[in-house]
Amino acid sequence: MTKTVIAQGTFDIVHPGHVHYLEEAAAMGDELYVIVARKANVDHKETPICPATQRRDVVNALEAVDEAILGHEEDIFVPIEEIDPDVIALGHDQHHDDAQIEAELERRGLECTVERASGRESVADDEILSTRLIIERILEQRS
Numbered sequence: 001m002t003k004t005v006i007a008q009g010t011f012d013i014v015h016p017g018h019v020h021y022l023e024e025a026a027a028m029g030d031e032l033y034v035i036v037a038r039k040a041n042v043d044h045k046e047t048p049i050c051p052a053t054q055r056r057d058v059v060n061a062l063e064a065v066d067e068a069i070l071g072h073e074e075d076i077f078v079p080i081e082e083i084d085p086d087v088i089a090l091g092h093d094q095h096h097d098d099a100q101i102e103a104e105l106e107r108r109g110l111e112c113t114v115e116r117a118s119g120r121e122s123v124a125d126d127e128i129l130s131t132r133l134i135i136e137r138i139l140e141q142r143s
């Protein structure tokens with residue numbers, strides 16, 4: 001039976017930390033779906049620069065990814081119900097609470113485990129492994 005994994009995030013300006021996360025999530029199963037957050041749901045940091053469709057298309061082009069989809073505008077569990085995954089792979093620094101997600105999955109009758117991926121170890125001192133830091137660097141160097 002195919003083991004389906006879901007990963008999720010904003011993915012505004014893709015960098016090697018994203019690639020690491022998605023490769024690790026893909027290795028947790030056979031098929032990787034990625035839910036790309038809608039602007040309205042990115043409320044804990046600055047609004048994404050790139051439109052959701054562009055962020056989805058870039059993630060979709062990555063080798064580790066089988067399918068990237070736009071997230072639901074209001075209920076983040078709708079795509080989970082549709083895909084019915086075996087594993088939700090949370091990113092190393094995602095603010096979501098593992099136990100709360102597990103409780104909501106159970107409430108909706110979904111059998112799915114929640115795993116945490118690791119952070120990428122920098123392979124060079126000058127790697128920039130965060131969208132926020134890439135934008136800060138652009139503002140510093142080009143203004």
Ligand SMILES: Cc1cc2nc3c(=O)[nH]c(=O)nc-3n(C[C@H](O)[C@H](O)[C@H](O)COP(=O)(O)O)c2cc1C
Pocket residue numbers: 008009010011035036037038039041042043070071072073075076077078079080088090094095096101
């Ligand atoms: C299991 C799960 C499902 C999600 N599904 C959606 C969704 O359908 N729509 C959406 O806009 N955001 C969804 N999100 C939220 C974002 O992917 C994301 O966590 C957040 O809004 C963006 O911040 P981040 O890139 O720092 O994680 C989901 C998050 C989790 C953990």
Ligand SMILES: Nc1ncnc2c1ncn2[C@@H]1O[C@H](COP(=O)(O)OP(=O)(O)OP(=O)(O)O)[C@@H](O)[C@H]1O
Pocket residue numbers: 008009010011012016017018020021045090091092093094118119120129130131132133
């Ligand atoms: N350096 C990294 N190593 C491993 N995973 C990462 C890294 N950076 C981001 N991720 C993961 O990629 C997913 C999407 O991350 P997100 O779009 O928030 O990027 P980000 O670079 O962390 O953004 P920002 O710096 O603006 O907060 C999240 O699950 C996050 O944990």
